[in-house]
Amino acid sequence: xxxxxxxxxxxxxxxAGKRHxxxxxxxxxxxxxxxxxxFGPSGCGKSTLLRILAGLDANYQGHVTRSPxxxxxxxxxxxxxxxxxxxxxNVRLAAPxxxxxxxxxxxxxxxxxxxxxxxxxxxxxGLARRVALARAFAIEPxxxxxxEPLASLDNALAGRLRDQVATLVASRKMMTLxxxxxxxxxxxxxxxxxxxxxxxxxxxxxxxxxxxRATRGEPEIDEIKRQLSQLDLAxx
Amino acid sequence: MLRLLSFTLFIATWxxxxxxxxxxxxxxxxxxxxxxxxxxxxxxxxINLGATLARVALAFTLAMALGSAIGxxxxxxxxxxxxxxxxxxxxxxxxxLVVIVLAYIWAGLTEVAAIxxxxxxxxxxxxxxxxxxxxxxxxxxxxxxxxxxxxxxRAFRHVILPQLAPYIAAAARSGLSLVWKIVLVxxxxxxxxxxxxxxxxxxxxxxxxxxxxxxxxxxxxxxxIETLLVQPFETRLTRWRLRAA
Numbered sequence: 001x002x003x004x005x006x007x008x009x010x011x012x013x014x015x016a017g018k019r020h021x022x023x024x025x026x027x028x029x030x031x032x033x034x035x036x037x038x039f040g041p042s043g044c045g046k047s048t049l050l051r052i053l054a055g056l057d058a059n060y061q062g063h064v065t066r067s068p069x070x071x072x073x074x075x076x077x078x079x080x081x082x083x084x085x086x087x088x089x090n091v092r093l094a095a096p097x098x099x100x101x102x103x104x105x106x107x108x109x110x111x112x113x114x115x116x117x118x119x120x121x122x123x124x125x126g127l128a129r130r131v132a133l134a135r136a137f138a139i140e141p142x143x144x145x146x147x148e149p150l151a152s153l154d155n156a157l158a159g160r161l162r163d164q165v166a167t168l169v170a171s172r173k174m175m176t177l178x179x180x181x182x183x184x185x186x187x188x189x190x191x192x193x194x195x196x197x198x199x200x201x202x203x204x205x206x207x208x209x210x211x212x213r214a215t216r217g218e219p220e221i222d223e224i225k226r227q228l229s230q231l232d233l234a235x236x
Numbered sequence: 237m238l239r240l241l242s243f244t245l246f247i248a249t250w251x252x253x254x255x256x257x258x259x260x261x262x263x264x265x266x267x268x269x270x271x272x273x274x275x276x277x278x279x280x281x282x283i284n285l286g287a288t289l290a291r292v293a294l295a296f297t298l299a300m301a302l303g304s305a306i307g308x309x310x311x312x313x314x315x316x317x318x319x320x321x322x323x324x325x326x327x328x329x330x331x332x333l334v335v336i337v338l339a340y341i342w343a344g345l346t347e348v349a350a351i352x353x354x355x356x357x358x359x360x361x362x363x364x365x366x367x368x369x370x371x372x373x374x375x376x377x378x379x380x381x382x383x384x385x386x387x388x389x390r391a392f393r394h395v396i397l398p399q400l401a402p403y404i405a406a407a408a409r410s411g412l413s414l415v416w417k418i419v420l421v422x423x424x425x426x427x428x429x430x431x432x433x434x435x436x437x438x439x440x441x442x443x444x445x446x447x448x449x450x451x452x453x454x455x456x457x458x459x460x461i462e463t464l465l466v467q468p469f470e471t472r473l474t475r476w477r478l479r480a481a
Contacts, residue, residue: 054383074383080376084398084476093394094384119476139384 001067001142003030003053003175008062009200010048021200022048023060028194028203032142035169035176035213037186040196046179047077049201050147053177066143073141075149079128081120087131088116095138106134110164126157130164137168144169146178150185162188170214187224189213195231205231263445272449280434284450285457287430288419291347295354296415300408302355303362307407308400310363311370320363327360332418336425345426357418362407369403401473409466416458 010023022045030036038046051057053064054074081090091106092098107113110130120128129149136144149165150158166189169176180186186193193207207228211220247265254262275281310317310324336353343349373396381391423432431454438447 051379056379056382072383072385074380076376076380076383078376080380082377082394082398084401085394093386093390121477135384 001032001070001175002065003067003143003177004065005029005053006062007049007052007060007064010045010052010060011200012059023052024197024200024202026196026201026203028192028206030175030177030192032175033173035178035189035191037190037193038177038179038196039181039183039186039193040201041198042181044196044198045201046196047147050074050145050177050179054145070142071139072143072145073136073139074145075129075132075136075147077147077151079120079125079132081128081131081135083120086117086119087112087123087134090120090131091135091138094135095140098138098140102140103138106137106168109167110134126153126161129153130161133161133165133168137172140172142174144174144176146176148179148181151181158185165189166213183225183228184221187221187228188216193228261444263448268445268448268452271445272453275446275449281450281453284429284431284434285453287427288423288432288454289457291351291354291423291430292412292415292419295351295358295419296408296412298351299355299358299411299415300362300404303359303407303411304366304400304404306359307363307366308370311367311373317367324360324363327356328364332357332421336418336422340426347427350422350427354415354418354422358411358414361414362411365403365407365410366400369400372403373399405470405473409470412462412466416454420454 005026005028007023007026009021009025011019011021013019026049028036038049040046048057052060054072055066081087082093085093088103091103104113107116110133112127112130112134115123115127115131120131123131133146133149136146146165150161153161162185169189178186178189180189187209191209191213193209194203195205195207196202197204207224209216209224250262251264254264259267272281306320310320335356336350339349339353339356343352377395377399378391381395386395419430420432420435423430424436427433431450434450435447438444438450
């Protein structure tokens with residue numbers, strides 16, 4: 001499984017009829033078992049890029065080549081659960097073939113066991129995010145897209161959820177693409193970091209982290225972060 | 237309890253009014269009740285109520301099914317909306333009487349004409365409501381269903397339909413009350429049975445107890461159907477909403 005991205009441009013017309021360029025040149029390849037991280041300023045077009053990669057937006061220049069039969073799991077920025085279905089129904093609707101034991105294991109990791117029969121309106125944002133994660137993992141995806149899954153959670157909760165995401169990502173050989181604002185998350189979860197410019201977005205710098213995710217200790221993480229913060233990305 | 241009190245108050249007001257106005261114009265409750273019992277004994281009450289209910293059921297189902305489909309289409313496809321909009325405005329503002337009379341002229345004094353005329357009267361309100369519903373569908377959930385490759389049927393049943401449900405319930409609620417009103421006119425003008433026909437007879441004979449007996453039993457049927465069918469259905473549809481503690 002492989003994802004080849006070769007986008008040469010993406011623009012849209014605003015309500016006033018003005019043309020806005022959202023994406024410039026974005027070219028990269030992602031392999032199975034690899035976690036790519038898209039890192040860039042707010043509003044730089046990351047979500048637009050993700051929507052193109054997910055096949056939700058076909059209106060762009062260039063091409064994206066996905067392996068045929070690739071299963072996509074997506075965690076949107078907002079949880080996007082069906083409010084009229086319970087937690088378990090939400091997961092099972094997306095993943096009808098998920099086995100009971102797989103589902104239980106998934107709920108165990110994400111600490112959702114007690115919430116199976118709750119409706120999304122009864123959940124906190126953190127819980128709803130975890131349901132969205134469970135849904136994406138339950139379909140056993142070949143390609144996983146995570147759009148800021150840890151945003152607007154308090155530090156302790158975000159840290160716990162990050163560990164859960166790391167566990168789940170490691171449990172399956174798939175392509176993962178993560179969007180984040182947080183350098184710490186990027187360095188802890190990613191194998192390759194794509195630094196994006198502000199609008200229209202292009203890739204400024206690619207940082208490959210050689211050490212496998214599981215073996216990265218705190219000193220190494222701090223060192224990578226220190227080196228990255230010395231990059232003068234604003235003037236690239 | 238409160239309902240019972242409200243009902244008692246209604247009977248009391250009626251009784252007092254009948255004493256003030258006089259029996260000739262507004263008969264007292266016992267007089268109406270005895271006509272009601274006589275009609276029920278002879279079976280005429282049930283035959284007429286049954287005929288009216290059957291017409292309501294058929295016309296309502298027809299109008300809801302057709303109206304929902306057209307409304308959904310108009311809300312989703314802008315070409316359908318542009319094509320259908322002038323017709324919709326025409327139908328919305330066409331007086332019920334015109335539709336009924338024309339239906340009877342063109343299709344004869346038949347059951348088909350009556351049911352079609354009632355359905356056509358209700359159709360545009362269902363279309364308008366469902367069109368609003370289709371316009372209000374959440375694109376974020378559509379994207380979710382696409383990203384997770386929901387098959388069409390599953391997406392419709394679990395993503396689209398629950399979003400349309402409040403609109404369908406609103407269309408059913410307003411449509412039902414419209415059908416209750418129009419069915420009697422259609423029966424009055426061209427059917428040999430039904431509550432509307434009986435009220436027409438009572439009007440011509442100036443038989444006010446008979447008129448009231450049918451009107452009230454009809455109102456009672458409407459109330460029963462609303463409380464036993466429509467309201468529980470609405471509650472079920474919205475059970476996922478957070479209830480105030």
